[in-house]
Amino acid sequence: MPFTQLQTELNERAAQGLLRSRRTVDTPQSPHIVVDGKPYLAFCSNDYLGLANHPQLIAALQQGAQQWGVGAGAAHLVSGHFAPHHRLEQQLADFVGKPAALQFSTGYMANLGVVQALVGKADTVFADKLNHASLNDAMLLSRAQVKRYRHGDMEQLAELLVKTTCGRRLIITDAVFSMDGDIALLPELLSLCEQYDAWLLVDDAHGFGVLGEQGRGSLSHFGIASQRIIYMATLGKAAGVSGAFVAAEQVVIDTLINHARSYVYTTATPPALSVALSESLRLIAQGDDKRAHLQNLIAQLCNGLSDLPWQLMPSHTAIQPLLIGDNQQTLQLSEGLRERGICVAAIRPPTVPQGTARLRITLSAAHSAEDVDQLIKALHEHAR
Ligand SMILES: *Cc1c(COP(=O)(O)O)cnc(C)c1O
Numbered sequence: 001m002p003f004t005q006l007q008t009e010l011n012e013r014a015a016q017g018l019l020r021s022r023r024t025v026d027t028p029q030s031p032h033i034v035v036d037g038k039p040y041l042a043f044c045s046n047d048y049l050g051l052a053n054h055p056q057l058i059a060a061l062q063q064g065a066q067q068w069g070v071g072a073g074a075a076h077l078v079s080g081h082f083a084p085h086h087r088l089e090q091q092l093a094d095f096v097g098k099p100a101a102l103q104f105s106t107g108y109m110a111n112l113g114v115v116q117a118l119v120g121k122a123d124t125v126f127a128d129k130l131n132h133a134s135l136n137d138a139m140l141l142s143r144a145q146v147k148r149y150r151h152g153d154m155e156q157l158a159e160l161l162v163k164t165t166c167g168r169r170l171i172i173t174d175a176v177f178s179m180d181g182d183i184a185l186l187p188e189l190l191s192l193c194e195q196y197d198a199w200l201l202v203d204d205a206h207g208f209g210v211l212g213e214q215g216r217g218s219l220s221h222f223g224i225a226s227q228r229i230i231y232m233a234t235l236g237k238a239a240g241v242s243g244a245f246v247a248a249e250q251v252v253i254d255t256l257i258n259h260a261r262s263y264v265y266t267t268a269t270p271p272a273l274s275v276a277l278s279e280s281l282r283l284i285a286q287g288d289d290k291r292a293h294l295q296n297l298i299a300q301l302c303n304g305l306s307d308l309p310w311q312l313m314p315s316h317t318a319i320q321p322l323l324i325g326d327n328q329q330t331l332q333l334s335e336g337l338r339e340r341g342i343c344v345a346a347i348r349p350p351t352v353p354q355g356t357a358r359l360r361i362t363l364s365a366a367h368s369a370e371d372v373d374q375l376i377k378a379l380h381e382h383a384r
Pocket of ligand 1: 178235
């Protein structure tokens, strides 16, 4: 059996401090979790508004299951598209200010589907080097020409656009970079799109629910709108449930319904999830106090960590990475915090570039100021 080779590769990964494994959590998603019988204070979820275990969403999901059962039973184009899916899509489109929206099972699938449906061999995709893995995989799968530009480098992007004269042009970017927490220069990207007749796919996995008026996301944050923008956001992070959606012009959505393979060839998500998501959307829209609390926590963390031997990366969002550099040292720091009862994820290559291993601290409106204080104290103790 050719398993020894697999084992050797895993051993090599382990020697480099890169082996990944999972920990089983025995309590619901929250800042306070129990792992292997031990309580921890956690700073590693993307549940930015604390909705993943919200009583109103639990009630909505229960009611949704009572009315609609637990399974969709078929793909959307067959007999799996139910009234709750349809209602949610209209609500999502209205919320982000687009004519139409389409629900996908996951954000990963949404990105694969959109890029593959909109561009092909004759076309070109322009991508920020720090984009999420799902966007990277999407552009490879699409078989379009790929041009990657240095993170946030609009000059290099403009040069690449000038040189590309035929086919469709699609710029793809994280809105809030998932491992860095900084926000893409969306107004600049949009004006490049106008100048060079390109489309802009914005992946707002970490902005939807958190940024902008009533949590409408990064387009609202910048006050920009354009038919050229294809907006994608996930529903398993701030929205607290599961899934994703794409919002765009009707003709784009109709194209996705016909050509996005990760939409067409998969069973629809349970309609009860869409019932819960409609309720989540209501809570997001009413969540100004949650977002204000989250902003306070971010400021508290940045102030509290300004004098550590490691630098917080330049982020104003709920993603606050502490740059360590070395893989083993990052693991040791994460372990040291764990011994003090605190969970923070160690992020290493290939998720981030070589030499930029980091602790990815994420804050949630469900944290208290005391929780954040505890993390600040533990990091200072470890630094000594
Ligand atoms: C999480 C994430 C995704 C994937 O979304 P899922 O719903 O978890 O599959 C896509 N893009 C970015 C930027 C993300 O952070």
